[in-house]
Amino acid sequence: MTTIDIIEARVRGFISDIQHPSQKKKLNINDLELQLRKLMDDYFEMDGYSLFFNAIQTLQGEGQLIPIQNNQYNGKTPGLSLYYWVNIKAKAAKWDRLEMMKLSDQFDFSYYERHPEWQTKEEWNRLQNVYSFLQRSQEREWVSVEERSLELFGHEKFLLDGEQFPNGKGFLTRIGTTEEQLKMVNYGEPFVFWLKQGKAIHEIKRVLIVENLSFFHTSIQLLEAGTLDYEPDLLIYGEGTKIERSFSFFFRMFPPDDYLFYYAGDLDAAGYGILIRLIEKYPDCCIQPALKIYRKMLECHDQKNEQKQGQTQNLVLRDAFFQWFTEEEQALLMGLWKENKRIPQEVLTIETWRRWM
Numbered sequence: 001m002t003t004i005d006i007i008e009a010r011v012r013g014f015i016s017d018i019q020h021p022s023q024k025k026k027l028n029i030n031d032l033e034l035q036l037r038k039l040m041d042d043y044f045e046m047d048g049y050s051l052f053f054n055a056i057q058t059l060q061g062e063g064q065l066i067p068i069q070n071n072q073y074n075g076k077t078p079g080l081s082l083y084y085w086v087n088i089k090a091k092a093a094k095w096d097r098l099e100m101m102k103l104s105d106q107f108d109f110s111y112y113e114r115h116p117e118w119q120t121k122e123e124w125n126r127l128q129n130v131y132s133f134l135q136r137s138q139e140r141e142w143v144s145v146e147e148r149s150l151e152l153f154g155h156e157k158f159l160l161d162g163e164q165f166p167n168g169k170g171f172l173t174r175i176g177t178t179e180e181q182l183k184m185v186n187y188g189e190p191f192v193f194w195l196k197q198g199k200a201i202h203e204i205k206r207v208l209i210v211e212n213l214s215f216f217h218t219s220i221q222l223l224e225a226g227t228l229d230y231e232p233d234l235l236i237y238g239e240g241t242k243i244e245r246s247f248s249f250f251f252r253m254f255p256p257d258d259y260l261f262y263y264a265g266d267l268d269a270a271g272y273g274i275l276i277r278l279i280e281k282y283p284d285c286c287i288q289p290a291l292k293i294y295r296k297m298l299e300c301h302d303q304k305n306e307q308k309q310g311q312t313q314n315l316v317l318r319d320a321f322f323q324w325f326t327e328e329e330q331a332l333l334m335g336l337w338k339e340n341k342r343i344p345q346e347v348l349t350i351e352t353w354r355r356w357m
Contacts, residue, residue: 006163007051008058010036013166015064019089021117027065027084029056029074038312053078063087095119103131108176118174122167126153130177140183148184189246192237194220199233202255208232208290209243211265211274212345221350227357229292230262238265244277264290267297267333268342269313272321289324293348296356298332300347307340 014032018025033052037043053076059065067081074080094116100109107127112118129152133140146156155165162169172178179186194216195201208230210216216237222228223235236243236250263278265271279287318337322330336342 007036007048008055009163009166010039011052011055011059013163015059015086016089016166019064019086021089024066024088025086026068027086029080029082029084033074037309041308044309049076053080056080056084060084089117095124103127106131106134106177111174111176126171127175129153130175130182134177134181137181137183142183142185145179145184145186148182152182187249187252189242190249191239191243191246192216194223194235196223196233196235204233204254204257205260206230206232207234207236207250207259207261209236209238209261209263210345211238211240211243211263211271213237213239215264215345215348218348218350218353222353227353229296230290232262238263238274241270241274244274244281247278247282259286261285261287262290262293263287264293264345266342266345267294267336268307268344269318270308271342271345273312273314273317276317276320289321291324294325295329296353297343297345297347298329300352301332301336301343303347304336304339304341304343307342 011032014035015027018027033049036052037048040046040048042048056065060067064087066085066087068083068085069081070083072082074082095112100112103109133152145159149158149160149168150156153159153168158165158168159171160168172182195204208219208228210219216235219228219235223232239246263275265274275287275289322333325333
């Protein structure tokens with residue numbers, strides 16, 4: 001999917017979300033662009049506004065957006081009207097109730113009754129494909145989500161890529177069917193790790209996950225020198241947000257046990273979000289912030305820099321992260337937040353670590 005397609009798909013998704021079945025909605029185009037920028041870290045690098053402009057022009061040509069001619073513009077070049085009418089959502093075709101009854105032994109149609117806009121021909125075809133599979137599921141083998149998605153919906157990313165396939169997001173929830181019923185597995189994505197020398201896999205108890213590659217290599221040196229906080233048995237390179245997709249792979253590689261996971265990332269909005277989402281997604285695991293490491297980073301506040309453009313400023317995730325720290329530390333973290341500053345993990349080098357040794 002090209003960058004142009006991604007921008008247009010996101011804009012279409014926003015417009016679809018606010019479309020009403022019976023009345024036009026007023027839209028501030030700058031608000032729409034701001035939402036787009038928050039979702040895309042590289043928005044400015046890819047000249048996102050030009051692509052955004054083209055997407056708006058396309059939707060205007062299709063009649064989904066109607067510019068409000070009041071001599072107010074968005075202040076950009078090329079310019080767009082500041083306000084648009086979002087046209088009425090096209091009415092969906094209604095399904096045959098008798099045909100719905102034939103499939104009701106497998107599906108609960110209450111969602112579609114409440115949301116008739118989902119009663120489309122494409123959605124019905126997907127339902128029929130799933131129904132046919134369920135009739136003979138006992139004869140089928142377990143496969144990956146991608147493989148089953150390709151078989152049933154024509155594309156391996158249909159259930160996984162909400163940007164490219166907005167109709168795929170929530171599809172299984174709408175029909176009340178689980179991944180287990182479709183005999184598919186969302187395999188974990190492998191990650192890079194380092195096992196402490198002399199440790200056997202069955203001896204692992206403490207695991208340290210670090211967000212960035214530089215500190216991963218620094219941590220290896222500190223671990224083997226016996227000077228790394230928490231004395232972990234295993235190091236994992238989280239690779240930014242990738243760890244949120246790859247963490248489940250841990251339980252396919254290592255034996256069941258009561259592991260203690262520590263996480264250390266950048267002191268910024270993205271880093272806060274990674275940790276809190278991991279804790280929330282895996283409530284049965286003991287995951288906590290590597291406070292000793294974060295406190296060393298706070299001592300390097302003189303090396304703070306600007307918050308990355310495009311990071312989502314989620315106050316709920318921020319507050320959930322801050323609550324792990326003392327009041328004094330929370331004040332320092334809040335100061336960084338208000339200044340729109342961050343402390344990157346790269347402040348922790350072999351040389352800076354020596355001050356704590």
